[in-house]
Amino acid sequence: MTQDSDPHATPSAAAGRDLYYASRDGDLETVKRILAEGDVDINYRGGSWTPVMEAAVNGHRDVVEFLVSRGADVSLVNSDGNNVLHFACIDGDLETVKLIQSVNVVDVNSRGKYSRTAVIEAARHRHWDVVEFLVDRGADVSLVDGDGENLLHLACRRGHLKTVKLILSMNVVDINARNNDGQTAADIARDWGHQRVVDLLVSRGAH
Structure with a gap:
């Protein structure tokens, strides 16, 4: 009430x-x-x-x-396990994300549908300003979703070089980690035609 x-x-x-x-x-x-x-x-x-x-x-x-x-109550979840932060990241409005984070009752790494975190949802929907904000607020870029993909896999699929560089600079993600289909981040970047990303990954030790 x-x-x-x-x-x-x-x-x-x-x-x-x-x-x-x-x-x-x-x-x-x-x-x-x-x-x-x-x-x-x-x-x-x-x-x-x-x-x-x-x-x-x-x-x-x-x-x-x-x-x-x-x-x-922004900490409540729906039947898929998504909370308001997940939904704000799907929509991609940075100010709304900031507001929800400011309430300080939602774990930035909480899991929602398909084990996706808020930052994974932001990356899936190409909201890179939201991704950067959440990473700065402690989002764990090494966590994987139900497809076995972490933030590096997703950034490589979208070809977003700036986010790839950000993730690599943190030194917490295995650059050769494989998703459930056995693909590495470099495999994904190559398959989607993002050659600059592939070149960067190879220069950093990707197989």
Whole structure:
């Protein structure tokens, strides 16, 4: 319930649904109105998703900010294990990611769907500014997802040379680590036609 709600009142399921859909659609005024009326669970589940999850994955930063300011729990996870940080990284809005991190209740290396961390989701969706921010905040670039791929594999698939250099500079990833298909980062870069990345990896000792 919101801070203004009667602690003895039963949250309205209808109001929860309305809050969920308004958050998904980015309708900030409706979100504000519903919360002002009280008797609503700000963490209402639409399936296994909360309103702030929907706002984050759909890029509604203003709604995320408002919900967080009113006490939305960003540490909750959906049925896949994804939390709000995962969804913000999928959308790629850096300011939303910064906001969620500032609350300091979400483990930056928490695992979500297919064992993906937030930084892996950011890399999969090519949000390199988010990747750099999370790495600076302690994201573990050596962790692998359900496909056996770490951040180096993903950066090589996308051909993002700056991120490849960043990861290599940390000296925590085995440059010849293989994914579940037996491919190294250099194999992936070669298959996707990123010759500059291949050359860099070979110069750093890739087989």
